[in-house]
Amino acid sequence: MLKKIGLEKLNEFVSALIEKGTLFAPVKGDAGVDFQEIKNAGDVTLDFYNTLQSPKCVFFPQTDDMVRYRLKKETTDIEEISLDFEPRIAFGIRPCDVKSFEIMDKLFTRGGIVDPYWESRRKNTTIMGYAFDAVDPADFYGAFGIHAADTTGSDVFMVKGEKNLLLKAITEKGEKLLSSVDTLEDALEEDRKYFEERLKKGAELETRTLSLEGVAGKLRDMFGSPYWEKVAAPCLNCGVCTFVCPTCHCFDIQDETLFGEGTRRKIWDSCMFTDFTLEASGHNPRTQKSQRLRQRVNHKFSYYVTNFEVTSCVGCGRCTRSCPVNIDILTVVEEAVESV
């Protein structure tokens, strides 16, 4: 099923989507475009290369409330946050980011115990992928077999033409969504052609790339290499890279209480932070920033591969673009492998 809508009618379409469920879509802010829950259709933009932060917040918000409690004199009142999420729509997700969901699925829903917060939202969400039409020099999603107009993992895939937004249902879920929105028109043959062409062109767009062969093992082998100190020298040990990353998933669990009322929540954490592995005893297995940088790289390119047979990186280039000192993870991995 291929549908279309005039770009001038985007607002109308977005409004219709809001009717169908909680909508997450790109919104322009001061520093760039980011995914937000949409209340006002006019906020949504399709004019962006990629968002500043990844769309992981749709399933894994920075702060994820689990239990609200009220401490009373003798007892504690507890209210669990419901996991029955409304249907959700994630709109305008770039192909590399779509891939990140699948990677995160492995950890959250397959590694034995299922994380219900991820799982429930994931189940209830329709993903509307969105083709790139250019390549940023920081990107390297090609290394993971993803291309600019890759429809894999999307329920609906969108291509922006000059006048229209073309939407193709990829899954049944997508089909259901598209067919339920009246504002959409059926695509014409020329649209179909254009769509196919864009998919083809997308596959031809070249990003930077990297051969992943043997990377996991080599990184594991060079655990003790002085390379890490060298490569971590400029690193500030801030957490920007982990926060903007679509596949970084480390979190903390905190009880945040004020005046006897509080919430137990999962909150994003970062392996770049000093206190991440600091034990109550004062012992810290990772005191050096080189150890922490190594952890981040190895977790993505080695440990995750060992555990889940997939690299925990989609080459979206966000960490590189956001790094205050221009550390580029692709170069780090490349040089690491070369140094062995």
Next chain:
Amino acid sequence: MKDIENRLKQEAKRLLESGEAEVVLAYGRGYDEKHPMPYAAKAVSDVDNIVFDEYCTFNMTRYLTEYPLGTKIAIAVKSCDSRTLIVLMQEEKVKREDIVILGIPYRDMIDSKTGKAIDNSTACNLPNPVLYDILLGDEVTERDDGSPYDVLKELEEMELDVRWEFWSKEFSKCIRCYACRKACPMCYCDPCFIDQSQPRWADKSPSLESNLMFHLTRFYHLAGRCIDCGECSRACPVDIPLHLFHKKVSKECEEMFDQVSGMSLDDKQVMVDFKMEDSDEILL
């Protein structure tokens, strides 16, 4: 600029060869031309990797406190960076005799993220380093850029509630990645108060309240120490104009204590030094 790069390489080579410096903190190549990186040359063979161009905005003093006291370090500094050095020396985090200061007389740097020139609205933008051993070029002549506090005018003219709204909006954006404090050469505390769990000074989840707790405390810790290099704002992924707040605090400190941070090795930090003439305004 190429001259500066060449001089930088030349001096780095000389210092490493002679053993006058064990490390030269300068700039190196990044993943493309517009994105150089901070670079620590430790051997003569590393010197070739040194670059200097208008994107080399980094305040390299940020890395000084990572080296054990007594390490002989040569460091490339621009104007604000040299002021950082002075403050770090006042605070005894580095010793004057351990540092060879390679001054860079250049000020028209460009923020690679925005493509905009770095001027006195986002940094101190003095023309020349305040303190150096070797100046890698001729002194830049003064030009009237106005005061680094001119940019505050708009803020200062805001009604209090408008100003509160402005900052509330800005601080609500914070995602607590802590790039600002990590990019800051004065934020050498390890652990930072915000990382602690006993007590936890602010909630870990980003909310206006906890973000304010973090930023306001950090601003206070930087009072009279910030040298207006603007690294915090450049590092911020969500573009919070942190430098404006720092500038405001610096301005107040200057007015109250009659001292500009990082301008003289003989100064003492205003917040831990008591002088009879100090303003009492802060108490009111």
Next chain:
Amino acid sequence: MSRIGVFVCHCGMNIAKTVRIDDVVEFAGELPGVVVAEGYKFMCSTPGQELIQEKIKECNLDGVIVAACSPLMHEKTFRKVAEGAGLNQYLLTIVNIREQCSWVIEDEDEATSKAKALINGAVYRTHLLAPLESRFIDVNPEAMVVGGGIAGIQAALELAATGKKVYLVEKSPTIGGHMAQFDKTFPTLDCSACILTPKMDAVLQNPNIDLMTSCEVTEVKGFVGNFDVTVKQKARYVDHDKCNGCLSCMEKCPGRGLSEFDEGLDKRKSIYIPFPQAVPQKPVIDRETCIYFKKGKCRVCEQVCEQDAIDFEQEDTYRDITVGAIIAATGYGLMDTTPLVQYGYGKYPGVYNALEVERLFNSTGPTEGKVVMKDGKEPESIAILHCIGSRDTNYHEYCSRVCCMYALKFAHLFKEKTSADVYQLYIDMRCFGKGYEEFYNRLLEENVKFVRGKAARVTDVTVSPDEEGKLIVEVEDTLSSQFMRLPVDMVVLSPAMEAQADAGEVARTFNIGVDKDNFFREKHPKLDPLSTTTDGVFLAGACQGPKDIPDTVAQAIGAAAEALTIVGKEQLELEAATVYVDPYVCCGCQNCVRVCTYSAPSFDVEKNVSEINEALCKGCGLCAASCPTGAIIARHFTNDQFIGEMEGLMEF
């Protein structure tokens, strides 16, 4: 901690009149962890104390909150109460609902609400309190008295009499102070020197007193029981160990300077003793006027000195002294009345200040006791002007307390030594001391003319022939509402007694406070008038505020007794609430080292962390406040406890 008792004091009606105690008690009883809440009329009374102890035992309390007056009043009381019931004294929190609620808020609802908020905060805090153990330190048995006037002399003698070693530090070359300059003392009119010099001599003779003249305290470190004091011995250019006090150097010295002792009315030699009875009777060289120092030639004194005691190369030296207690008796300064141009001091030679007049009366003074003016003539009429610069909101609001009495004394002496008419120009006559009113009455009979009115102006502009050659004092006689012009030969000003010009610096050296007039601040104006906020530093005499000799001496004896409460003990209990450094959290910024007044923190460069010498720590918390990482933890005022208390306050 989870078993807290809250005890709310009515303080008679002091608290109960504006804070609804029953409300507060009921509120407190509902708070988490509070197992008992009670109100009582006077919690500090014996039944009140017993009530608390009973509840501690009965309810097995592990935290006690007393909502009453300021902790300055009764914290110690209630700590003892807690300890008496077997509870560690640091598990007590005082909530001040008197000074902070009932005494400052008129509205009952507001005061009650604030009391609840404070108690709520205290409950949060008390949950987090931890028991602390007191520490003891050895006390240095010696004491120091700073200032060699009558206050310092008396205090030193008292302490020495108990067998304690005393260092008496005086900045000028002799002890004696202002009292040595006086001729007679009111109201008994006994000769000042006659009663003072025996005491001065007693100081010199006392083996327990180490007399240090021409000395200044430059630094005080340490703390009660163990002050480390640095004393600067200013260069005297005479080796007092060698000098035998023959004073032949003085005779031969060609240099001349103005005598400080004679208030500049006379000259003295450049090598000199300030006055004949000076103690020690050993000269010093005044570098400013010494011909050798000025011109490079002379050294006559050196030639005549058989003891070889003259040493032009002498330099300032420093001596470190450890003492257990310090008495500050640094005295007062007389206000410079030159800026009060309406009185013409410094402009008209006939205008004198009180100390100058003292010297005129004195037989060792510039006129050898004759009351003559600078032109050598005896005055025929004299006006004594009271309250110059004191009781004057433009200068000093306070009363100098001694002027009325010395003005009467002057009048008496003028009458005795001259045939002049004497006028007293006063606002009120304040003759409150023992025998003072009687003295006033006696003067009323001595034909002294009392004009109730503050002098407005002294001028030499005359309007009639009989004013010719006189100074005219303009005054409104407020009794008759008449404006008067009094033509007189001599005008005597009674300037305000002021804090010493360097009182601020001295206060900082000793780490004590000053009041708005720069007099040293006592710990409590009524109940602790001789102590300061720095434990172990006490006050005596006019450095604390204007006072006369009897009061000064009484205070000096009191201060000595206070000092004895410290140096008389072998050990002192220290506050347990000191600070310590969490080395994992210390960032090595050294702010603590820079801000500490007691030198308790030091920096370990190797470990890159600060360390606290807890023996030096007073628990003031300055370092904790300036520590950016919160690495410095003040016991009993931990960050958790503060945050808890604030949360409790804000919750309400």
Next chain:
Amino acid sequence: MHNPYRPIPVEITKIVTEVDTNDIKTFRLSFVNKEDEKNFKYIPGQFAELSIFGKGESPIGIASSPTQPGYIEFTVQKAGVLTSALHDLEEGTQIGIRGPLGNSWPIDYLEGKNIVIVGGGFAFTTLRSLVNYMLYEDNRSRFGNITVVYGARTPGLLIYKNELAAWEERDDIDMYVTVDKGDETWAGREGFVPTVCKEVGPSSENAVTVICGPPIMIRFTLPVFFDLGFSKENIITSLEMKMKCGIGKCGRCNVGEKYICKDGPVFSLAELDKLTPEY
């Protein structure tokens, strides 16, 4: 949907202060809902997250044995926010528990072998669970000789004193309780754990040693067992790491590709050798 982050309500039914410094207490917990008790099936060596709302969670090894039905026990040292709060609680209070978590002592592997238990100080908790499990009458025959070497710095710091005494009375377990330094009440052995191990000198023949204690004790004890001929496969220990979720999601406790909370905390020395040296 089952929510692994949800704490199960339990009630503190008994608190025992174990040491004379009062900072180690054993908490006996009973499930508020019988259903939960049935679902909480654990093996010695596992741990659980104890939870107090407002204070957070803390992973603590289970000190009781599944052969003691009706309750579970945790011995907790007062250290962080949660453990301090726990120490302030009284019997009858409700708290939460998540678990059981982690792997366990390898019971199957231990079966049929002689077992040497070596413990130091407070780190005896899950060893106690194991000992009680093995001593349980239905289980005892499944294991060979059981030797226990347990030490603490002072007599006052030995935990489970009554139980130790009861074990001493039995003849199917060899007990060697020692203290670094005794006092007037102490009639037992004095000496460091490594030294005592050397004196006891258990045979490595068909034997496994299970060791838990402070790092310094482990460092000096391992050579003793190597000398006795124990292979790395037959020396088993339990790691401590900072943990949060306890279920291998939060990414905090990983050592290389292993999550201590999920793949551990129990490892043999041979397994530890394969981990990245980051613990």
